Amino acid sequence: MNDLLERLRGRGWRLTSQRRVVAEVLDGEHVHLTADEVHARAVERLPEISRATVYNTLGELVCLGEVLEVATDGRAKRYDPNAHHAHQHLVCSGCGAIRDVHPQGDPLAALPASERFGFVVSGAEITYRGLCPDCTTGP
Amino acid sequence: MNDLLERLRGRGWRLTSQRRVVAEVLDGEHVHLTADEVHARAVERLPEISRATVYNTLGELVCLGEVLEVATDGRAKRYDPNAHHAHQHLVCSGCGAIRDVHPQGDPLAALPASERFGFVVSGAEITYRGLCPDCTTGP
DNA sequence: TCCTAACTTGGACTTTGTCTAAGTCAACAC
């Protein structure tokens, strides 16, 4: 966490109270918050922080590779602070809950050269879909 | 294509000119159009068709399993008429181009029970990321 | 302590999608 702020400073970030608060919010709960949820939590600590700054800061963190953007539905993007451990996502089709999961093997290995069409393939995102325990036993 | 319209009729669809045009647009080009692009192409054939109808029709086609919704970025959803052949997507990080691809093996098999957290897992979507031939060779 | 480029702000704006009330029409019965 202080690591994060130090890393960012090392990359020429100006360390403002707004950026500190956004970083704290993301680091505090290892869940997948939307930009609006990050803003709501940030406002609790720094009431005058604006939405624009939260969007800017999240965008910068994504560019720097400190945070991942996750778009599992067509709605708001979610921000995943767990950027330094490769993982995929398991999403509940009922309630939208998201879990980080670690499948076996390298997903890229499953895509043969004949299926790459000349692309330089650099990564793969997997979204597993299903029903969580709460939604399985639901009404 | 006529198959599609007949299938839909069999499921109680009223066969309006608007729905026919949307189905034709999707069937005509096997690319991944946004709702607005579908609307633009539909308007060429039926100038008075409204955006709301295009959205309604696309939503119905998705519910019926005739078309897939693809959300590869946080922007507009795309609609994939290739719903009857299992496949995944390869997306160019440069220009956004999308290709259907067919990886080997069953992606679900890579997720062991210990990583399912009690979810009933029903599917997996893989988005491969990379640069297409055009974007690889510079600006 | 001062300066300045970088950062933040509020609000207008854009994009994408949903909703609603009123009007239209496909398909069925006759």
Added chain:
DNA sequence: GTGTTGACTTAGACAAAGTCCAAGTTAGGA
């Protein structure tokens, strides 16, 4: 063929998520 009716379509208002901008503020080096 004609009438009927509920499903379908329409225009436009609305909403959610995100971007942009000009003006004001400030972190951090000189």
